[in-house]
Amino acid sequence: MSTPMGFGRMHRKEDARFIRGRGGYVDDVNLPGMLYGAILRSPHAHARIVSIDTSAALAHPKVKAVITGETLAGLNLAWMPTLSADTQAVLATDKVRFQGQEVAFVVAEDRYSARDALELIDVEYDALDAVIDARKSLDPDAPIIRDDHEGRADNKIFDWEAGDKATTDAVFAQAEVTVTQDMLYPRVHPAPLETCGAVADFDKVTGKLTVWCPTQAPHAHRTLYALVAGLPEHKIRVISPDIGGGFGNKVGIYPGYVCAIVGSIVTGKPVKWMEDRSENLMSTSFARDYHMRGEVAATRDGKIQAIRVKVLADHGAFNGTAQPTKFPAGFFHVFTGSYDLRAAHCEVTGVYTNKAPGGVAYACSFRITEAVYLVERMIDVLAMELGADPAELRMKNLLRSEQFPYTSPTGWEYDSGDYQKTLQLAMDMAGYDALRREQAEKRDRGELMGIGIAFFTEAVGAGPRKHMDILGLGMADGAELRVHPTGKAVLRVSCQSQGQGHETTFAQIVASELGISPDDVDVVHGDTDQTPFGLGTYGSRSTPVSGAAAAMVSRKVRERARQVAAAMLEASPEDLEWAVNESGGAWTVAGTGAGKTIQEIALAAHSSLELPEGIEGHLDATCVYNPPNLTYPFGAYICVVDVDPGTGQVKVRRFIAVDDCGVRINPMIVEGQVHGGLADGVGMALMQLMAFDEDGNHLGASFMDYLLPTAMECPSWELGETVTPSPHHPIGAKGVGESATVGSPPAVVNAVLDALRPFGVRHADMPLTPAGVWRAMQGNPIRT
């Protein structure tokens, strides 16, 4: 594959090290004299701590320290703030509030001794009743989970609403047809292959703390460490090395990170802590857990008029959800989806339960996955009620291209779209009419074939400073670009790749702006000492925000190059034209052909060439990009399934995905992102579930029980594209990293329920395991 000068397919630059086993992950960091930490975790979901005896563990010959909540309380570090401005216990002092909660931290000479010594710690618990079902959390007799909050009398975290209730209720009161459906988007886990961990190294002499940690947001972590621990921010360096997948799981600060830091301060040695798979699944941020009731009002001929939603959101024991401050339910209020409605209203109530904290945006932009699932299921429920074809119903109600920019009833301003074109392309690729004929024939023979459609709109690129912050930190991203004398460039960005190929695509952005090869651009990220401030990578914000910053800083450099070229050519800067041809970018005097390439300009910018007054030498620039709006990628997905009538097993036979993410920087990487997201969606729809028994015992703490999709469960994806550029993004790009995870679950579920139409089943909750499908076929689709 040849290297393009700018946008286009090219192999990922970072793969040179990944496929040779040369990636550098946190667990590869080994420092002289390093010690190892391990965490003792609660076996109970809810219990009072009566006593903790660490004496036997401390007597272990290889143990260097045992840290408890009491130790941390002495340092004022027993509790830390969460990303939702709640507090979370670093190590439990009073009670444990979920199974797997952190109780004590052992630091030892090696990993094995640290683990062994955990068994020597004697904790006496007084078990309490646990609240596991969110629907019972507000019962008057429910035990109070957060009695650390003074005066708290219930388990409610927040009530929040969006939209116009009065208008929505009025439309419903007069509607010709209404449908209502309860559904659960169950608790799932991002389950990155690399678990979380940290290496902390506090240097007592310099007072410098270095933390290696696979965080998606290194700068935000540094600032929070400074604010919480009272350490000077310039003395903290957070290094986020290669990351083996994040998907939202690596946004927040976990107790283990704080323990590793305290362990290093206490022992004076570097401390490494790496969690194992069960710890990752049991105690780090989950996603979803939204109990939703959707209602749609429509005319009898299928024009949707309003949508109304009530949500009970299970946030676990500490409200650790990650979303911009103003939005306790994230971006859920984008639930009107891709449709032209008159009115909408949602109410969300967040509650505490005795489960792990979190509620992260698992491969989506802050709860948009839940919103898209809700609206796309509701469209199918309405189609069933009306006896309408779900594709036709969507076509009839999708926003039309002339309505953009479009302000939704809950206040979102969608930037651009041509939804009908995208859905039509997906239907053409699928051969929709032929599929329906095939289905009809099969139904006559008793075979169960289903066709599911989902149309989604995402809202990614958080976000405009005036609307969005996380814990008071605005969501603008910095970029720095330096072009060396020989024309080779280094771009420094604040976002953090976890496998998305930023070292390639961000180099392509600079390359296309400066007319140099992407091979001549190095991208530096993941080190707070080396990169400008920014809020990191999640919610597909890298391309919309940091990618825009990369384009803008390149344009600044190009302008400086124009001034230098003018001095070289003894011409006026206004008379110069920028052009990129096969040999690269150059500033040329209009109409003369005389010009200077960017490489010649770079050398001259560092030379003794006399520059006009006010023009600095060298070729570099910085910028901070404050996005004017989010970008709104969208797509049309069609899934074809066959369901075994004897076992309820679902086979995804075909999956057609047409994505529109505006201008594609590297179509190969975009397709890879879509493949991954589709697989994720199949997993959530058919097999992934974080289940608990009624005492709060976690039933999915290994990959034997928490099932991830493999190639065996995935068809050969059929991808298509439309390109509707974002009008406000400097290169017209919209994010894409999470589109497929958002759009695919409802397509699969709609397909399975379409297959089950002969049984009259209107809805069944994910995951649609063979047992779940079987129950639905017996007319008993119980809630998960």
Ligand code: CDP
């Ligand atoms: O924030 P995150 O990197 O997860 O998501 P993203 O910004 O959507 O980007 C995912 C990958 O796809 C990055 O390497 C992007 O640069 C690339 N991409 C692209 O090539 N063209 C687009 N229009 C959007 C993303």
